[in-house]
Amino acid sequence: MKKRITNWGNYPEIESNLLSFRDESKLRSIVSNEDSFIPRGNGRSYGDASLAPTTILTLHFDKILAFDKEEGIMECESGITLDQILKVIVPQGWFLPVSPGTKFITLGGAAASNIHGKNHHAEGGFSKHIVDMEVLLESGQQVRCSPVPNPDLFEATCGGMGLTGMITRLKFRLKKIETSYITQKQIKAENLAEILELFDKYHDYTYSVAWIDCMKKGKNFGRSILILGEHARVEELDAGQQKEPLLIPGKKPVVFPFNLPSFVLNKFTIRAFNFVYYAKNLKKEINNIVHYEPFFYPLDTILHWNRGYGKKGLVQYQFVVPLHRKDGLIEILNRISEKGMGSFLAVLKKFGNHQSLISFPIEGYTLALDFPVRKGVFEFLDELDQLVLQYEGRIYLTKDARMKADVFWKTYPHADRFQEIVKQYNPGFRFRSLLSDRLLITK
Amino acid sequence: MPTALILGASSDIGLAIARKFAQEGYDIQLGTRDPAAISSTQSDLSIRFNIRCSLHQFDADRTASHEFFFTQLNPSPEITVYCIGYMSQGKEMEDSWEETEKIISANYTGAVSILNIVSRKYASQKKGTIVGISSVAGERGRQSNFIYGSAKAGFSTYLSGLRNWLYPFGVHVITVKPGFVYTKMTENLDLPSLLTASPEEVGRAVYSASLKKKNTVYVKAIWRWIMLIIKFVPEPVFKKLKL
Ligand SMILES: Cc1cc2nc3c(=O)[nH]c(=O)nc-3n(C[C@H](O)[C@H](O)[C@H](O)COP(=O)(O)OP(=O)(O)OC[C@H]3O[C@@H](n4cnc5c(N)ncnc54)[C@H](O)[C@@H]3O)c2cc1C
Ligand SMILES: NC(=O)c1ccc[n+]([C@@H]2O[C@H](COP(=O)([O-])OP(=O)(O)OC[C@H]3O[C@@H](n4cnc5c(N)ncnc54)[C@H](OP(=O)(O)O)[C@@H]3O)[C@@H](O)[C@H]2O)c1
Numbered sequence: 001m002k003k004r005i006t007n008w009g010n011y012p013e014i015e016s017n018l019l020s021f022r023d024e025s026k027l028r029s030i031v032s033n034e035d036s037f038i039p040r041g042n043g044r045s046y047g048d049a050s051l052a053p054t055t056i057l058t059l060h061f062d063k064i065l066a067f068d069k070e071e072g073i074m075e076c077e078s079g080i081t082l083d084q085i086l087k088v089i090v091p092q093g094w095f096l097p098v099s100p101g102t103k104f105i106t107l108g109g110a111a112a113s114n115i116h117g118k119n120h121h122a123e124g125g126f127s128k129h130i131v132d133m134e135v136l137l138e139s140g141q142q143v144r145c146s147p148v149p150n151p152d153l154f155e156a157t158c159g160g161m162g163l164t165g166m167i168t169r170l171k172f173r174l175k176k177i178e179t180s181y182i183t184q185k186q187i188k189a190e191n192l193a194e195i196l197e198l199f200d201k202y203h204d205y206t207y208s209v210a211w212i213d214c215m216k217k218g219k220n221f222g223r224s225i226l227i228l229g230e231h232a233r234v235e236e237l238d239a240g241q242q243k244e245p246l247l248i249p250g251k252k253p254v255v256f257p258f259n260l261p262s263f264v265l266n267k268f269t270i271r272a273f274n275f276v277y278y279a280k281n282l283k284k285e286i287n288n289i290v291h292y293e294p295f296f297y298p299l300d301t302i303l304h305w306n307r308g309y310g311k312k313g314l315v316q317y318q319f320v321v322p323l324h325r326k327d328g329l330i331e332i333l334n335r336i337s338e339k340g341m342g343s344f345l346a347v348l349k350k351f352g353n354h355q356s357l358i359s360f361p362i363e364g365y366t367l368a369l370d371f372p373v374r375k376g377v378f379e380f381l382d383e384l385d386q387l388v389l390q391y392e393g394r395i396y397l398t399k400d401a402r403m404k405a406d407v408f409w410k411t412y413p414h415a416d417r418f419q420e421i422v423k424q425y426n427p428g429f430r431f432r433s434l435l436s437d438r439l440l441i442t443k
Numbered sequence: 444m445p446t447a448l449i450l451g452a453s454s455d456i457g458l459a460i461a462r463k464f465a466q467e468g469y470d471i472q473l474g475t476r477d478p479a480a481i482s483s484t485q486s487d488l489s490i491r492f493n494i495r496c497s498l499h500q501f502d503a504d505r506t507a508s509h510e511f512f513f514t515q516l517n518p519s520p521e522i523t524v525y526c527i528g529y530m531s532q533g534k535e536m537e538d539s540w541e542e543t544e545k546i547i548s549a550n551y552t553g554a555v556s557i558l559n560i561v562s563r564k565y566a567s568q569k570k571g572t573i574v575g576i577s578s579v580a581g582e583r584g585r586q587s588n589f590i591y592g593s594a595k596a597g598f599s600t601y602l603s604g605l606r607n608w609l610y611p612f613g614v615h616v617i618t619v620k621p622g623f624v625y626t627k628m629t630e631n632l633d634l635p636s637l638l639t640a641s642p643e644e645v646g647r648a649v650y651s652a653s654l655k656k657k658n659t660v661y662v663k664a665i666w667r668w669i670m671l672i673i674k675f676v677p678e679p680v681f682k683k684l685k686l
Contacts, residue, residue, distance in 0.1 A: 001631055020630060022455075023480060060455070060627075063483035064490045077483065088491050 005055070008306050009046040010313030011373050011401055014434065017054045021061055024168060028140050030056055031166070031430075038433040039162040041106030042081060045113065046316040047401025048434035049161050056166065058108050064088065065169065072174035073131060078108030078167045090248050090292075094174040095231065097129035099296045101347075108167045113398035114159035114359040118207035118229070118296075121352035125361055127158035128354060131171040135164060138430045142168065156421035159359030161397055163436055164425045179245040181232040182207070182295040186286045192222025192330060196365075199350045202228050207295075210348040214336050214369060222333060224348060232289055241289070249293055309372045314343075315401050317381055318368035320351060320361060321393035328391025329365045332384060336369070339380055343370035358418040360396040368399065378402055397435065405440040415441075444494065448520035450474040450501055450557065451527035453481050455626035455642040456576060460524055463646035465492035472520055474501035474512075503527050503553025504545070513560050522653060523561045525554050526576040528595075530628060535590045543590055550594035555601055562605060566612040572653050573609075574617045575602045576645075579661075582620075582670045585686040606658060617652045618659045621645050622666040638663060 006013045019034070021027040030037070038052040042059065058079030066075040072094050076085065082096060083103040089095065098110070098117040105115070114127045123129075132146035135157055143165075145154040157164045185205075189195035195210050202208060207229040216223050234245050241247075299305055306314065321328040336342050346369035353363040371377045385407045388395060394411035395403050409415050419441055422429075432442040447464040451457045452473035461471050465488045473488075475481055478498035488496040501512055513519075529549035531538050538546075558573060565571030580588055581595030599618055606616035623629065623639040640648075640662045648662045661667045676684070 001633060020627070022627065023483075063487035065483060065486050067490045084491075 005043070005051065006313065007043045007045045007047060007050060009315055009373075009401060010306060010309065010311070011315060012048055012051070012434065014048075014051045014053070016052065018057055019054065020057045020059070023061075024136070024142070027056070027061070027136060027166060027168070031136065031138065032140055034430075036428075036430045036432050038431060038436075039108060039112070039166045041079065041109035041112075042104055044102055044105045044109065045398040046314075047399060048438065049113070049398050049400075050109075051434045052432060058106055058166075061168070066171075067092075069094075072176060073171060074174060075169060075171040076107055078111075078133075078170055079106050081106055082110065087248060089174055090177070090180050091246050093177055093246060095177045095292070097123065097173055097175050098126040101297065102300055103297050104300065107170050107172075111158055111167055111170060112160060112162050114356065114361075115398075116349075116351065116361050118209045118227075118349065120354065120361055121203065121208065121350055122206050124352065124354035125159075125356070125359055126172075127154075127356060127359065129173045130154075130158070131173060133157070133170040134168045135166065135425075136168050137165040138426045138428055143425075152421050153425055155357040156418055156425075158356055159397075160418065160422070161435060162433065163422045163431050163441060165431055175231075177231045177246075178234050179232045179237055179241070180247055180292050181237060181241060181245070181289050182229040182292055183232045183236055184286075184288055184290050184295060185228040187226045187228070188284050189222075189224045189226060191220055192224075192333065195222060195224045195226060195348065196326065198226045202226065206230055208350070212333075212346045212348045212367070214333060214342050214346045215340065217337055221337065222330075227295075229295055236289060238289075247291070249291065309370070312373040314370045314372050315377070315381065316368060316370050316399040317342075317384065318360075318366060318396040318399045319384070319388045319393050320364050320366040320396075321388065321391045322362055322364040325391040325393065326365065328387065328393060329367065331391070332387050333367065335384065335387065341371055341374075341377055341380060343372070345370060357414050357421075358412065360394065360398075362394070364393070366396075368396070397439075400435065403439070405438065408439040408441075444468060444470045445521040446470040446472060446518050447522045447524065448472040448474060448516065450503075450523070450525050451576075452484065453477070454526055454528075454628070456621070456624060456645050457524070457526045458484060459642035459646035460526065460574075460649050461488060461646075462491070463643075463650045464522070465494045465496070467650060468492075468494065469522075470495040470518075472497050472499055472516060474499045476500070476502050501557075503557070504548045506553065506556040509557045509560055513557065513564070519564065521570070522572040522574065523558070524574040524576070524649065525558060526574075527553065528576065528578070528628075530588065530591045535588060538590075546590050547594050550591060551597045551601070554598055558601075558605065562609060562614070565614040566609060569613050571614045572617070573602075573605070573614070574619060574649055574653065575599075576619045576621065577602065579620045579622055579666055579670050583673055583681070587686060603658075615653075615656050617649070617657060619645070619649060619652070619662070620659065620666065620670075621662045624662070638665060638669070 002017050004013055005016050019030050034054050037054040037056050040050040040055040040057050061077045061079035063077045069092050100115045110126045114125045116125045134144050136142050205228040210224045210226045212224040349366050351361045355362055429442040436442040447469045449457050449461045452475045465471050471488050478500050485496045485498050527549050529546050531542050577599045578595040580592040581599045584592050602616055602618040623634045645662050648660050652660045
């Protein structure tokens with residue numbers, strides 16, 4: 001059925017022929033009958049990665065195929081969401097190896113973007129935890145790949161944005177937990193230099209991320225809160241929590257019912273938000289025990305908070321610069337705060353040394369923030385791209401909706417090799433998206 | 444653990460009902476024409492909900508096999524849900540008789556055949572629940588799908604009579620009229636979202652109806668009123684409408 005769709009940023013919008021499948025034979029018939037298409041999971045990428053004139057929806061292909069509760073290995077069809085997986089594994093004492101900032105993404109989307117979480121510095125991206133997966137190619141052939149058989153297909157599929165083919169099944173390793181709680185430490189940093197020091201100092205924590213105020217200038221430039229966490233052990237819980245250490249909450253999220261006009265998000269509200277945020281955290285350091293839900297998925301309790309950016313939507317800008325280019329981070333953040341166009345939320349994280357062929361993370365600092373779509377934003381982001389390029393960084397494709405092709409080719413050093421592998425498995429470029437066309441990967 | 448038998452388990456509605464009962468602790472028996480095709484549903488239900496789930500070959504058209512099908516189920520299910528249905532893709536009056544018979548068989552005769560067997564058993568043991576997924580399409584014949592509609596009408600009438608017959612035995616019968624539902628049957632239709640339920644809503648409605656011993660369930664309440672209006676239109680007017 002034809003329908004107008006967008007991803008999480010509500011920008012861009014496209015009319016797309018939406019096709020679903022519930023089993024592999026139906027998928028194979030779609031792939032043989034349609035001209036070109038892109039896999040689409042839960043549309044939680046921000047820009048145009050899973051948009052195309054024909055999209056193949058995976059959400060009905062959501063069965064759990066196997067779960068080894070002793071070894072912590074699970075195999076699922078690719079359209080299952082992390083939300084559904086958590087409900088099954090947490091009560092059994094297992095957790096996701098990598099969690100993004102929302103649990104409403106599919107397993108296929110997690111692999112295709114090779115997502116990273118707060119533990120990237122310690123445990124790498126999602127693909128590190130994949131045992132193997134099956135990919136249905138443009139030819140209709142189904143190929144199993146992993147770091148050992150067919151490593152080229154594996155490498156180009158992890159972070160490959162759906163361009164090698166449709167991931168159908170995926171087997172991955174889970175992480176053992178004693179409780180569904182996190183021992184959390186929040187530390188206030190007065191400025192950017194301090195937060196970067198804190199990242200180094202607390203390097204041994206499994207989970208670390210910082211909220212950073214991008215509006216503040218002067219001596220408090222880059223003030224932030226570092227959030228650290230470890231999976232809590234049973235003895236760390238209070239008596240009430242110990243009664244059900246692997247509790248999962250059953251409450252329903254609230255839906256943001258309509259699009260708010262963009263002016264709600266002017267500079268004033270951004271400042272106000274930051275003020276409230278800081279008032280809650282007046283002490284230098286707060287230590288407490290929190291459930292994994294608010295720790296990993298703080299925004300999920302408000303389903304569709306993206307509608308708060310109004311009808312025109314938003315673009316999320318996430319870049320990374322290498323460790324030795326801290327100066328780049330400072331300069332870019334400076335430009336962002338001078339311009340004042342960005343969001344109240346910016347997330348700063350230090351990535352570890354886990355790289356792969358086409359995935360986004362490199363060892364260094366990554367910053368992510370939202371820009372409501374309005375006059376001047378795209379020009380400004382083009383300027384930022386030039387800085388990212390100059391400081392040897394790159395932009396996260398799954399968040400992107402507007403980068404120019406030359407920036408992509410200059411910043412992803414293995415783009416050529418990636419395209420070669422894509423050509424080998426998807427020779428007619430029948431798997432293609434607005435993103436892959438825009439970046440001239442499939443053109 | 445109680446057991447629920449779901450006939451038509453390969454449908455989205457069947458899957459959602461199975462998931463809901465499994466979530467509530469039922470073991471599940473899945474009846475379908477091609478069990479191998481839904482083996483992933485079997486692993487999914489048993490892993491997600493920590494229950495036992497088995498697959499069984501069932502074809503509504505092959506009425507001669509129904510007695511054996513039901514007696515070999517072990518354990519015998521406490522609740523039987525019939526959600527098999529068939530609607531032809533083209534215009535009904537252009538269908539071959541074979542196609543027309545498929546509609547009648549899946550929605551009516553096949554249902555009567557298996558549910559008679561189930562009912563005798565439930566009556567003899569003086570307990571059990573039967574759920575039939577019928578349709579609002581059975582409430583008044585319209586030119587667009589009156590073969591399907593009349594088969595569903597027959598099914599609804601059968602279920603109400605069955606409810607009456609089984610009442611003294613303490614066996615309960617539920618008629619479900621889902622209204623529009625987002626499923627693969629309706630994937631190519633642009634359905635009005637206010638009138639359309641998700642399969643999960645149907646699953647929840649069926650489970651709650653089984654607890655509360657409801658008789659007829661409209662998944663979206665508004666359908667009761669819509670059908671009331673549709674039934675009130677006088678026939679001389681109704682016959683001229685393009686519905
Ligand atoms: C609030 C929020 C927080 C986020 N936080 C993080 C974060 O912390 N870290 C992070 O890394 N990302 C984060 N993301 C981004 C998100 O994790 C990725 O965009 C993810 O890929 C979305 O998955 P999806 O199922 O929604 O897929 P979609 O958005 O539909 O698709 C994303 C890409 O995956 C491809 N794809 C999907 N399924 C398949 C398949 N079966 N086979 C092949 N290709 C497929 C699509 O073609 C597309 O290229 C966040 C997003 C949101 C909205
Ligand atoms: N979708 C709606 O809007 C809607 C509205 C009102 C009522 N309903 C009713 O809800 C039920 C489920 O429908 P759905 O929308 O989920 O449609 P569906 O996907 O087309 O499901 C139909 C189911 O019936 C099975 N089936 C058909 N003929 C059969 C036969 N002869 N023997 C055994 N199984 C047979 C199919 O199994 P196979 O896989 O073997 O074909 C499938 O499981 C149907 O009774 C339908 O009439 C649906």
